Amino acid sequence: MTGEDVTPAIGIDLGIRRSCMAVCRHQDKVEIFINEGGYKTTASYVAFTPTECLTGDDAYDHYTTNLFPANTVYEVQRLIGRRFNDPEVQKLIKRCSFKVIKGTYGLPKVVVEYKGKQKEYSAEEISSMHLVHLKNLEESYLGTTVKDVVITVPPYFNDSQRQATKVAAHLAGLDVLQIIDKPIAAAIAYGLHKKTTETNVLIFDLDDVAFDVSIVTTDEKGRLTVKATGGDTHFGGKEIVDIMVDHIVKEFNKKHQMEMDITENSRTLRRLKDSVQWAMQDLISNSETTISIDSSYNAIDFSTSITRDKFEDITNSFFSKCIETLASFLQDAKIYNTDVDHIVLVGVFTRIPKVQQLLREFFNVNELLKSINVIEVVAHGAAIHAANLIHKKREKAKTLPIVPLLQTVTLSIGVDAHDGVFSVIIPRNTPIPTTNEKIYFTTIDNQRSIPFNVYQGERSRAKDNKWLGEFEVAVSPAPKGKSKVTVAFSVDADGTLNCKIKELTTGLKKEFIINHNKEKISHEVIKKMVKDAEKYKMEDKEYIKIMHARNVLKEYIYNVQRRMKTIGSTDKTRLHAKEIKKMETAIKAANQYIDKNQELADVDEYKKVQDQLEKLCVDIIAQLV
Numbered sequence: 001m002t003g004e005d006v007t008p009a010i011g012i013d014l015g016i017r018r019s020c021m022a023v024c025r026h027q028d029k030v031e032i033f034i035n036e037g038g039y040k041t042t043a044s045y046v047a048f049t050p051t052e053c054l055t056g057d058d059a060y061d062h063y064t065t066n067l068f069p070a071n072t073v074y075e076v077q078r079l080i081g082r083r084f085n086d087p088e089v090q091k092l093i094k095r096c097s098f099k100v101i102k103g104t105y106g107l108p109k110v111v112v113e114y115k116g117k118q119k120e121y122s123a124e125e126i127s128s129m130h131l132v133h134l135k136n137l138e139e140s141y142l143g144t145t146v147k148d149v150v151i152t153v154p155p156y157f158n159d160s161q162r163q164a165t166k167v168a169a170h171l172a173g174l175d176v177l178q179i180i181d182k183p184i185a186a187a188i189a190y191g192l193h194k195k196t197t198e199t200n201v202l203i204f205d206l207d208d209v210a211f212d213v214s215i216v217t218t219d220e221k222g223r224l225t226v227k228a229t230g231g232d233t234h235f236g237g238k239e240i241v242d243i244m245v246d247h248i249v250k251e252f253n254k255k256h257q258m259e260m261d262i263t264e265n266s267r268t269l270r271r272l273k274d275s276v277q278w279a280m281q282d283l284i285s286n287s288e289t290t291i292s293i294d295s296s297y298n299a300i301d302f303s304t305s306i307t308r309d310k311f312e313d314i315t316n317s318f319f320s321k322c323i324e325t326l327a328s329f330l331q332d333a334k335i336y337n338t339d340v341d342h343i344v345l346v347g348v349f350t351r352i353p354k355v356q357q358l359l360r361e362f363f364n365v366n367e368l369l370k371s372i373n374v375i376e377v378v379a380h381g382a383a384i385h386a387a388n389l390i391h392k393k394r395e396k397a398k399t400l401p402i403v404p405l406l407q408t409v410t411l412s413i414g415v416d417a418h419d420g421v422f423s424v425i426i427p428r429n430t431p432i433p434t435t436n437e438k439i440y441f442t443t444i445d446n447q448r449s450i451p452f453n454v455y456q457g458e459r460s461r462a463k464d465n466k467w468l469g470e471f472e473v474a475v476s477p478a479p480k481g482k483s484k485v486t487v488a489f490s491v492d493a494d495g496t497l498n499c500k501i502k503e504l505t506t507g508l509k510k511e512f513i514i515n516h517n518k519e520k521i522s523h524e525v526i527k528k529m530v531k532d533a534e535k536y537k538m539e540d541k542e543y544i545k546i547m548h549a550r551n552v553l554k555e556y557i558y559n560v561q562r563r564m565k566t567i568g569s570t571d572k573t574r575l576h577a578k579e580i581k582k583m584e585t586a587i588k589a590a591n592q593y594i595d596k597n598q599e600l601a602d603v604d605e606y607k608k609v610q611d612q613l614e615k616l617c618v619d620i621i622a623q624l625v
Contacts, residue, residue: 022382108122109121185381186377187203198217248276284353288307327362454467546601
């Protein structure tokens with residue numbers, strides 16, 4: 001697919017607990033990356049110590065020693081692209097060992113002790129640290145720089161979560177060719193994207209912390225689509241491990257006539273879980289195994305043998321739930337068992353013979369697609385897709401005409417008209433010379449002028465950008481929104497910023513120059529400003545949402561106040577003075593809330609204030625209708 005002399009694109013299965021990477025360099029022949037420990041998957045953990053930041057398997061090993069559990073971050077995928085009050089975030093907070101707080105604009109922030117100081121990190125920053133580690137592993141394996149990647153995410157990820165994943169990748173120095181769903185990648189791994197007939201493929205994905213089932217369809221053009229997705233994001237192989245640990249504890253207590261309290265000894269619990277996982281691995285290919293732990297509890301050695309039949313009997317409730325979840329998913333998706341053409345196994349726990357047996361019986365089939373390692377299959381498909389994309393990209397580049405390089409606007413230029421939001425007039429990378437304009441309105445009644453501050457940068461909040469200058473435009477006094485001005489910015493070949501203003505009510509014009517290159521911004525500063533914009537992309541996005549909710553509330557208050565002014569003497573007699581007072585008090589409280597909170601409130605909090613105000617005002621004003 002790609003040549004030896006060309007830097008290949010990489011497929012990354014960015015897992016909740018472990019990640020896997022692959023490269024496709026020769027006609028769909030995929031290589032899975034091996035990390036420094038010799039493993040084909042790498043722990044999605046980041047740990048902070050008094051001296052360094054650990055990532056990958058080193059971070060996981062550090063976590064299991066229980067030295068600083070509060071400073072080890074995991075399952076960051078459950079945080080990324082979400083708000084603090086999201087139920088998924090709250091679930092993670094209740095059971096995780098690290099601290100999560102409500103950060104700016106209601107986004108979650110991870111708090112850790114690092115090098116003797118308390119630090120706060122966004123989910124995107126934590127994820128980028130993990131991705132930097134993966135990038136370094138890839139480059140060490142390939143002996144070349146890695147930039148282009150395809151990253152897989154769960155099929156239920158929304159746009160915000162996908163965008164946040166892109167932000168994390170960009171912070172790690174990676175260029176994302178595409179974010180694709182894990183089930184799509186698994187289907188590609190088996191060449192199902194090459195089919196020219198309509199096909200339904202069930203992707204059965206069971207790992208240690210989540211259980212996802214999806215139906216992927218193919219059409220006559222080979223297009224893959226996730227038709228339906230379901231499962232349980234908080235049910236996985238860890239449940240079966242817990243069942244086995246409970247069984248072993250009971251067996252130990254019965255044999256030694258004592259109460260083993262593993263809740264007080266995390267080291268013993270970790271050793272028990274590790275032993276169970278090794279035993280389960282052994283039972284995949286053997287009918288019997290032994291679980292042995294030296295000095296398991298109170299210096300007592302423990303050993304017990306277990307057959308595959310006994311294991312399946314002990315954990316029967318786990319297998320029953322898997323099939324019940326699958327059946328419920330198919331029913332909700334209105335898909336019959338006979339509609340499924342292929343079943344693809346994904347995730348380490350689909351290797352268990354009982355899982356495979358139940359799937360064969362449920363669908364009445366003999367074959368399951370499992371020839372590709374179930375732990376590697378998603379990364380495998382992502383690598384093939386990455387190779388296809390990079391091939392198309394290079395073929396397209398060959399057909400494009402050579403265009404001379406043009407000088408461009410290095411950073412976006414715009415204004416803060418009134419609400420703190422950066423209103424871009426000339427976007428970054430616009431070829432110069434260029435001209436663009438926008439219309440701005442008055443925001444209060446009888447406003448006599450509109451002040452403008454000019455900024456340059458990529459952040460959504462004006463004050464986070466570089467201030468270039470200011471100007472003020474006189475306008476005719478009129479009701480809010482009636483007077484308006486056109487602000488036209490043009491940048492000439494010398495990089496000089498010219499401002500032309502026209503007051504549309506009177507037709508009066510004003511013109512001046514802001515030489516925004518008088519303090520030339522260095523290339524390094526520009527790169528930092530662009531990187532900061534990417535780093536804080538999610539915060540900026542939330543800021544825009546919050547300011548919109550705030551402005552909507554202000555607009556509603558304004559409209560209610562205008563309505564109250566139009567209530568005539570007859571209307572007033574119909575409205576009890578007490579009711580009018582209620583409205584005035586509610587409006588005053590809403591205004592005070594706006595003044596107090598400014599940018600600190602959540603979108604939901606602004607909406608709550610507006611909903612309460614609307615309910616009161618609508619009920620009272622309705623009496624006049």
